[in-house]
Structure formats: C-alpha cells, structure tokens
Amino acid sequence: MITDKIFFWVLPVMYGVFTAVFMALARSEGGSASARLGTAAFGMGMLAIILDTQRDYFPSWFFTLAVPLHWLVLVYTADAFLVRHGDRTPRRPIAWLLSVGLTINFAATFIVDNVAIRVPNASIVAIAILSLAVPRFFRHRSSRLDNITAFVIAMCWLCYVVRFAFYFTLDQSQEYARTSQWSQYMMIFYFTSAIFALSLAFLLMMAITTDLVARHYTASTVDALTGVANRRGFEALLEKQSSHRRFGAVLMIDLDHFKQINDLHGHGVGDGVLVATSQTVLNCCKGFGEVARLGGEEFVVLLRPNDTKAVLQMAELLRSAIAATRLDRPYDSLQFTASIGAAMIETDEEINDAIRRADMALYRAKESGRNRVVSARSSYTNGQLAVSVLN
Template identity: 25%
Template sequence: MSGAGFLLAVNFLIAQCFCLFFLAVSARSRNRVAARWFAAAYAVASLSALFELLVAFLPPPKPWAILAFASMLAGMLMLRLGIGHLYGLKTNRALLVVLFAVSVALDYAIYDLPRGTLAHALPYQAPFAVALGMSAAAAWRAGRTAVVDRALTAVLAIASVHFLLKAFAAVAAGAGSDAKDYIASQFALFSQSMTAVLIVAAGLMLLCVLVLEIVAEEKVNAELDALSGLLNRRGFDNRIVAALAAPGPHSLVLCDLDRFKSVNDTYGHQGGDCVIRAFGEMLREAAPPGALVARVGGEEFVLFLPKTGREAALLFAQALRASRAVAPIPGLPAGVRVTASFGVAEIGRDEPLRLAMRRADDALYAAKAAGRDCVREAEPPMRPRQTGGRQGKSPPADPTGFP
C-alpha cells in the first residue's frame, strides 16, 4: 500500500472515531441534534477514503471515484446543517440539495479530463471549498465571541481556502492522468496529509464547542433549585459578591412559608411541592431586573434587591405578602391559602453581608412571633465602635452571607 493509501485508511479511522465522539456527546448536550449531524457528517465523509481505495483496486474506477467525491461533499454539507443547529441559524436545505446535485453532475462531466490540469482540478475542488465556506460564514454570522467559536470559524475558513489551493497544487505536483493513478501520486500524499490535519482540527473545535456548552449548562444546573426554579444557596453565594459591588443602597428580603409542615401533613409532599413551586414562580415574576432570588432552605427564600432602599424594599415585601395571602395554589383545593412571613433589611454601608442577613433573619423571626403573615423591618445596622478617635474596622464580608 502506498503512503497515500495508508493515509486514506488513517483518515477513515479518524473520522469514525470522531463520529463516535459526537454520538457520545449528543447524549448529554442540549445541542444533541447538532452533535448527531456532526456524527453523520464524519461518518459519511469517511466513506470517501474507502471509495478512493476501491478506485485503485476494484475496476471500473469511475463509479468509485464519483462516489468518493459525492460522499465527501455530502459530509461537508451535513456539517453545514449541524452548524446551523449548533448556532440556531436557519439553513436553506433546498440550496444544499441543489449544490450537491449540480456538483456531482459536474464531477461526472469532468471525470475524463486529465487530473493534472486546472480544467479538472478547479471544478473538482471548488464545491468542497464552497461547502466549507458556507459553514465558516454561518459560524461567523452567529456572532459568538468566545475563543473556541472564533477558532472554529478560522479552521473552517482555512479548510475552505485549502481546497482551492489544492487545485493549483494538483497542477504543480501532478495528480496522475486518471483516477486510478491518483493514489500513487505525490499530490495524493500531500492531499491526504492535509485532510488528516483538517479533519482533526475541525473535529476538535466542534467537540470543544459542544463540551464547553455542556460544562456551562451543568454549572448552571448545579446552582438551580430543581423544584422552585430559583437559585439554590450555592447559586446565590456565587453571585452575591459581584452584585454587592454595584453602587447601593441594596436590601435583603427573607421569606418563610407559614405552617408549611401542616401542608405536608395534610396534603402530602406533593402538596408541599405545589406550594414551593407556586411561591417560587411568584417571587421570580415579581423580582425586579438584577435581583437575586434563591431558595435557601426547605421553605425559606431570600431576595437581594439591588439599588433598593428600605422603604422600597418594605413596599415590595408587603406586595409579596398580600399576593401570597390571596393567591390560590395550583394542585391544592381551591380554598386553600398558604401565607408567608417576611423580614426586610437594608444593607448598611460597608456592612458585611452576614450581619445584614442576620438582621433580616431576626426581622423574619419577629414576623413569625407577631402572628405570621406579616412583614417586619430589621433593626438598623450597628455602627462601628469608636476606638481612640478612629472607627474600628468591620469584620470582612462572608461570601455565604447566611447566619
């Protein structure tokens, strides 16, 4: 077997490996349709290597040569479909079908031309360049600025240009007089070497895009409470430090559902889940832009209200209390109402978050002690003690913020 034949076999195996990788990734990716198109693209394009080998060893060569061209082009057009699904772009499938049909017909028409001439090489390579150029243009049009997305665009663009350059390289190096002689030519060795590099580069870039999206999605899911749809404690902790860095005033509202245990005792845990879900939805819809809303316990919730002073925070909490007191609970009998108690605290200037949370928590307990279904304001933050005519330093902020 010649060096080019060996590289054809290697390219086939590489493409099959990427096909399996994409199928594995599709099981976890939210872009599973795109991943499956990529798997199909590599599987179909890899057949080109087998057909190229059959050209040399199984006469007549013409059907195998045309099938090699068609399978490679079909794989590249499938790649364009996958790119469209990956970036949420519309794809004109009719245009791709027409391009495929016209290109295969053109390849059939030029088959008998000498392979070492530009008259054959340029029409042969141009459809590949166009197909990959369409994918590069689509990736660029998606407008993503992440390094991996830009790298994918660059690899696709380079691969597109590379096919045009191959037409001139075929003329300069010689690609054999016919399809059967191609595999023994120096140009075949160069062509398959470059193809191997581009197969790996494009596959790795596509896998990176998909895997990074999986990682980002898993990170988001790890910070969400599945039942309420709000942030969990970890998600709140991870975001609160950056939120506090913005100019104030800021306020905290702690919420606790009243007599929640009796709901579980009366209607079961499914009934309790209905209450949590309904309360979480109400908080999410009522929260102003930039607010952080989290479920931090079984029936405990916290809201961070940016650029909100105590008076506005109290009005906000009163509105929440009134809404919850009269709103029905989907999944529970129509007459059932579940109220909530609220503690409100404006975060003092330079006050550690943990102290503000403690004051809001004390206010919440005061609301519970006052009969529940009410709002209580926290005591003002303690002023730093004066020591030797200078203010003492406040303790460092605790990122968790929870007492």
C-alpha cells in the first residue's frame, strides 16, 4: 500500500517541480507570457493528477474536476508555445468544446454515473483540442526547436488517438469501472502523460531560455528609440562583412541643424524626428542594405549594390525622402533635411577605410550648404590613403 501511495505521488510532484521552475522563470523574466502559461499549465496538471489519484482525501465527486483541468492543461501548454509566435489556440472552438465536454462529463457522473461515457468523452475533447492546436505548431516552424516541438505535440495527439482506440479495442470500460486507478487504460495514461509532460516541460524551458537570450541580444544591438541597429549592432554587421563580402557601399547620413530642432521644439519632437527619419531610411533601403544609428542624429547605411550610379541614386532618393518626411500633428509643418556622404567599398579595401571616406564626404556636404549628397573615391599615393571628394 505504501508503494501504491508513492507511485501516485510521483506525477504530481513532477508537475509541482515544473510549476515552481516556470514560476521562477516568469518572475525573473518580468512576466514572460510563455513562463506564466507554463506555470498555469503545470499547476493545473498537478491539481488534476492529485484529484484523480488521491480520492480518499476529497469528496467522492471531486475526481470529476480532474477531467476539465486536464483539458485546460492541454490548452495552456499549447498556448505557452504558440504565444512566442503571437498565436494561440482558437478561443471560440475551444470554449465550445469545453462547454459540451463539461456538460457530458457532469451528466455522466451525477445523472447516469456511466464510466463508458466519461472516459471516451474525456479523450474525444482532448483529441479535438490538440487537433485545433497541431496545425498552428506546424505553421510556426521557424527553428529546429519549433520543429521538435511540433513533432512532440503531433505525437501527443497520436497518443490520445491510440489510447482512445485501445480503450474500445480491449474493452477497458469494465476493468476501469472495477479498478480505475490500476486499470490498463489508466496506467498507460499515467505513463504516457509523464513522458509527454517531461518532454514538453524541457522544450518549453529551452524555448523560454532561447527567447531570453534573443531578447538580451536584441536589447544590446538595437537602438531602443528608432528600432534600427545601434553602434554595437553596426559592429556586428562589420564582422559579418569581414568574414564574407556582403556590402558594396557606405552612406553616412546626418540630420541638418538637429540641435536647433531640440532647442526650439524640445527633445520629444527631436526624438520624433529621429524615429521618422529612421523609418524613412529603412523603407527606402529595404532589401538593399542595413541601417544603423551611430548616435545622436547620425545614421549609417551599408548598401549591397556595388554599382556607383545605383548607389548615388539611392543616396539621392534618401536625401529627398527625408526632406519630404513629416511628423504627425501639431508638428506636421516642421521640415528637416539631411546631408549624406557616400563611398564605394573598393576591391581589397577595409570597410573602415570606406566609412572614413564617407564620413569625410559627409563633412564636405555640411560645408557645402547641407541637404545634399557628396561622394568620395579613394586612391593610393606612396602607400597612403588619399581622398578625393566629388559633388
């Protein structure tokens, strides 16, 4: 008897451990949606197993609450993964399934007391819930972890189908009615539930950890105000360039008289100008290069095209697009412009040399009256880099 009691406490203890782990992750993550949903799923799973296996401690009818809790575990577990992709199980069909399933479950407990209805009903609703979730998992396979998770969820769905068929094939209704906890059906249920709970818990922890690392990396490489790469992100782009040639030209962009905008209209408006400018540059350069904010009002664009004419046309497009950019009311009449320095990345040239030439061209654009594009080309004299600036 002691062995029996220990056996039926193994699953709830396991669920309890994972509940504590996801609760800790939710707190450390500042309320990660996946961690919160994981806490709810495994917390309800722990309660469902306790209600189902420790019937001596509760009123006789309490065990019937284990079934709807089990359904909710499936919903919350699926959502814990799907929320990472901005998705979730469809609420209206899920609500309809839970309502119908709960009605049948209580009717088969308190009205007719029929095990042959309760058990299949529990399986059918679970299969239907997973049938709604599985396609969404395969829709969001953007990484190896997503592929593994989709496979495990699909195997979980298949397991429910097999258990459902097993219940009828081997006529488990009589054995379940006689000894529900130790029936073949329930032993298979407990065993497979433990396997899938372990698998999904570890996968969810890996997913949350992966998201945490990605968020920290993004926070360190993306400018919080404009959403483009910051200086550290720009340096990461340069490292990629050094490993294999990806870019053909550099554009240095600096907003004209930006300090006056801050002085006359306030830093809030100045921030709005920076955001609007970054969006304009991003929209113009989409598919053609990478954009970064080096600090203040200075931006840099690494362009993939290596044709001088195309690069200068892109630079002129950016200049005119920035000049045409407007803020929302009441500052929609505010006009601002930018000066741009352009430099092609020469063959066998270090990209930092091209950046310096583009920066010198930008300086010349400022001296020449602003709101214009100036390009630079390089030549070598006595082994020293010389710069020739062309309007």
